Amino acid sequence: xxxxxxxxxxxxxxxxxxxxxxxxxxxxxxxxxxxxxxxxxxxxxxxxxxxxxxxxxxxxxxxxxxxxxxxxxxxxxxxxxxxxxxxxxxxxxxxxxxxxxxxxxxxxxxxxxxxxxxxxxxxxxxxxxxxxx
Numbered sequence: 382x383x384x385x386x387x388x389x390x391x392x393x394x395x396x397x398x399x400x401x402x403x404x405x406x407x408x409x410x411x412x413x414x415x416x417x418x419x420x421x422x423x424x425x426x427x428x429x430x431x432x433x434x435x436x437x438x439x440x441x442x443x444x445x446x447x448x449x450x451x452x453x454x455x456x457x458x459x460x461x462x463x464x465x466x467x468x469x470x471x472x473x474x475x476x477x478x479x480x481x482x483x484x485x486x487x488x489x490x491x492x493x494x495x496x497x498x499x500x501x502x503x504x505x506x507x508x509x510x511x512x513x514x
Contacts, residue, residue: 404499415495418488421468426451427461434471434482441483 407415422428433450434442448458462482465471469488473480 418468418470418492421464421470424461426453427465430458430461431465431470431484435484435489441481444480444482447482
């Protein structure tokens, strides 16, 4: 599936493409795909890198601006960036000797849609707690 198709699906109807956790259970394929994304976000360095990239004015950042923020080697930073790319959270482009990174909002929008409770919809009652107030 091309990135363009993902963008169109995500913009047309997030609920139809990616039902929230309170709407319907995830199927096996969705669970496997989302687990990779959450695993990528489960590391503090990768979470900081994603935050630095997403919050950058102009929408992109050079790797030369990311590396000094960490007490890690350049190959380690590159490895973390590679995992974020593989999870579909960021993309990059080489320009001369530097690589520039930017956020892929389709994936963060998808995560937000999955984790967001539909407006006005109450949370389900946990089993065995109804009437035990």
